[in-house]
Amino acid sequence: MNQIAENPFFVLGIGVDASRIEIEREANKLLGMLELDFAGAKTYLTPLGPRPRTAESVRAAVAALRDPYQRLVAEVWARHAPASQVVAVEPEAPIDDATEGARRALGWRP
Amino acid sequence: MYALPFILFMRLHRAALDARRKDRTWKFLGWSAISGLLAAILIGCLLFATVILFATGLWWLGIPLLALFLIPVAGTLITRHALVPLGMYRTAFWIGHFTSVEDSDAMALVFSAWALSHRPSTAGEVWIAARRDRRRPLGDAEVVTTALLASARGDAAGARQLMRSTLDLVEVHPAVRELAGEWLACDAAERGAWHELAADAAAARFPATSLTYFLEGVAAQRIGAANAPNASTLYARWLFAPHRRATAQWLTPPRVVSNSQSVETVIAATEPAPDRAPLPRAVAAHIGLAHKASASELAEAVGAWDAALADEATRAWIARRALELDAPLGAAERALKDVTRAVTDELARIADGARLGAPSGRGAVGNELARRLRHGRLDALEQGFSRWEARSNTGQVLPPIDEWREWIALRVQYDAAVTAGGLDLRRLAFPHAYKMGNSMSAWLWNTRSEYALSHAIFTWLLGEALAVGDTEAIEMLTRNSRLAVSTRTGRVEFPKS
Numbered sequence: 001m002n003q004i005a006e007n008p009f010f011v012l013g014i015g016v017d018a019s020r021i022e023i024e025r026e027a028n029k030l031l032g033m034l035e036l037d038f039a040g041a042k043t044y045l046t047p048l049g050p051r052p053r054t055a056e057s058v059r060a061a062v063a064a065l066r067d068p069y070q071r072l073v074a075e076v077w078a079r080h081a082p083a084s085q086v087v088a089v090e091p092e093a094p095i096d097d098a099t100e101g102a103r104r105a106l107g108w109r110p
Numbered sequence: 111m112y113a114l115p116f117i118l119f120m121r122l123h124r125a126a127l128d129a130r131r132k133d134r135t136w137k138f139l140g141w142s143a144i145s146g147l148l149a150a151i152l153i154g155c156l157l158f159a160t161v162i163l164f165a166t167g168l169w170w171l172g173i174p175l176l177a178l179f180l181i182p183v184a185g186t187l188i189t190r191h192a193l194v195p196l197g198m199y200r201t202a203f204w205i206g207h208f209t210s211v212e213d214s215d216a217m218a219l220v221f222s223a224w225a226l227s228h229r230p231s232t233a234g235e236v237w238i239a240a241r242r243d244r245r246r247p248l249g250d251a252e253v254v255t256t257a258l259l260a261s262a263r264g265d266a267a268g269a270r271q272l273m274r275s276t277l278d279l280v281e282v283h284p285a286v287r288e289l290a291g292e293w294l295a296c297d298a299a300e301r302g303a304w305h306e307l308a309a310d311a312a313a314a315r316f317p318a319t320s321l322t323y324f325l326e327g328v329a330a331q332r333i334g335a336a337n338a339p340n341a342s343t344l345y346a347r348w349l350f351a352p353h354r355r356a357t358a359q360w361l362t363p364p365r366v367v368s369n370s371q372s373v374e375t376v377i378a379a380t381e382p383a384p385d386r387a388p389l390p391r392a393v394a395a396h397i398g399l400a401h402k403a404s405a406s407e408l409a410e411a412v413g414a415w416d417a418a419l420a421d422e423a424t425r426a427w428i429a430r431r432a433l434e435l436d437a438p439l440g441a442a443e444r445a446l447k448d449v450t451r452a453v454t455d456e457l458a459r460i461a462d463g464a465r466l467g468a469p470s471g472r473g474a475v476g477n478e479l480a481r482r483l484r485h486g487r488l489d490a491l492e493q494g495f496s497r498w499e500a501r502s503n504t505g506q507v508l509p510p511i512d513e514w515r516e517w518i519a520l521r522v523q524y525d526a527a528v529t530a531g532g533l534d535l536r537r538l539a540f541p542h543a544y545k546m547g548n549s550m551s552a553w554l555w556n557t558r559s560e561y562a563l564s565h566a567i568f569t570w571l572l573g574e575a576l577a578v579g580d581t582e583a584i585e586m587l588t589r590n591s592r593l594a595v596s597t598r599t600g601r602v603e604f605p606k607s
Contacts, residue, residue, distance in 0.1 A: 001456065003452055004397060068435040068438070069441045069444070072431055072435055073445050077393060080393040090257040099302070099431040102296055102299045102356075103266075103297055105353065105358055106296040106299070106352075108227070108261070108293050109261050109262060110227075110263075
């Protein structure tokens with residue numbers, strides 16, 4: 001799922017219609033924030049969930065978007081991916097049915 | 111002459127245990143009660159006689175009397191509650207010899223490995239393995255011993271696989287099978303695999319010990335089986351089983367763990383809406399596979415990609431964007447190919463990981479995915495079987511237990527491939543597996559005299575031949591799998607028709 005998880009548009013957190021200047025400006029801003037260790041800049045949202053953002057991934061993303069062909073391929077995925085949203089997930093109540101250490105307690109190993 | 115009644119009682123005790131192994135009804139508890147009563151009488155009389163001998167100064171007669179008569183009755187009890195927790199594998203080995211009359215080495219090895227698993231040591235493992243490897247041909251005791259040695263090293267999955275593989279061997283030591291069944295029952299309880307345990311119980315795959323019988327009752331209750339014991343019957347089973355303090359937890363139904371904390375997470379709307387255009391639908395289905403990789407989800411993703419990549423609107427959009435971005439000539443076609451390749455790679459990886467078969471897609475992605483999965487799995491299988499069979503020509507001889515482990519590893523690989531690939535792949539994989547398996551099995555029978563191992567291979571191949579409908583193989587394998595097998599517990603004959 002690298003095409004989604006490491007998509008340059010998601011790494012930079014910009015729309016697929018962003019111009020070349022907007023891309024460069026956003027990349028510089030993110031690099032500065034990462035340099036200053038801003039917590040908000042350390043992750044980015046993707047449809048697969050949040051991913052860690054590094055200065056290297058920002059530089060790789062901006063380099064990919066400078067190349068028209070790579071930008072075209074990145075757009076195929078990013079433009080048509082469903083929107084990410086933050087939701088609260090109620091974990092399913094587990095039933096305590098497995099018994100850790102049962103083998104040992106009943107005279108067997110491991 | 112005074113020993114005659116004692117020997118009669120011992121015979122009755124053994125007969126009660128044998129009768130118990132054949133039953134999983136209320137009679138099981140009845141036979142357990144009778145064997146327990148007989149054991150109590152025997153032990154009481156023996157201790158009384160020993161005290162008399164000691165009191166009259168004949169202590170030198172009292173000690174061999176105890177060894178000769180107490181161990182056959184209480185050997186398993188002594189091993190379970192004293193030798194195993196203390197890890198006394200050498201003593202367990204010798205005690206094991208006295209607990210069975212027929213092929214006493216079998217129980218000796220199993221008791222020894224059971225004790226070692228509680229206090230593992232390299233020296234102990236070497237000591238047991240040397241004794242195991244001296245026994246030829248391979249039988250169920252050697253496999254269970256190896257499983258217990260694997261469990262001593264902490265390899266529960268390996269031990270589980272080996273314990274279960276004894277079902278394929280025709281040599282049956284009931285007491286050995288009982289312990290294998292108990293290990294598997296305790297293992298299932300640890301993993302909460304109650305359905306697995308209930309299926310084993312329903313098919314009576316292993317004779318039950320009182321602990322196994324109790325755990326099978328718990329399993330039937332947990333899955334809501336029709337034949338599940340009621341609370342009082344389960345309580346009776348619990349009373350007969352050892353380790354009552356540990357097993358008391360299963361007398362009550364499982365509790366639901368409350369977890370009120372909700373977790374905030376980011377998810378994508380992966381449900382492909384019916385009104386979506388083909389490409390967004392395909393991307394959404396693709397992302398959906400990251401959350402849940404099932405056969406239906408994979409089929410949906412493949413179908414969606416095939417539709418999207420063949421869609422004129424998609425191609426037109428890519429061509430237009432290539433122009434707008436000032437991409438080089440031919441970039442649109444190249445982008446389509448790259449996306450197709452990336453999608454197929456990703457789907458093949460997911461299908462392999464989740465052992466899914468290739469869906470019946472007819473487009474660029476579906477065809478390539480089916481070809482890649484079928485070829486990849488077949489190639490891996492054929493290489494495995496060829497490597498295995500090559501040893502019969504090169505004369506590279508492995509110890510019987512290693513031959514067995516290699517065989518069951520190949521079977522696991524074969525089963526995984528045909529489960530994922532379906533009947534089509536099974537039909538393609540069988541001829542090679544048959545050719546190699548038949549040759550290897552004949553070598554094991556004729557040259558190595560490993561009859562039980564060879565018979566297990568023939569029987570499995572016959573099952574596969576029947577599944578794919580290979581008449582020539584069915585005829586040959588039926589003949590081979592009906593050859594009488596000589597084992598340490600007797601000659602096993604099969605009906606000729």
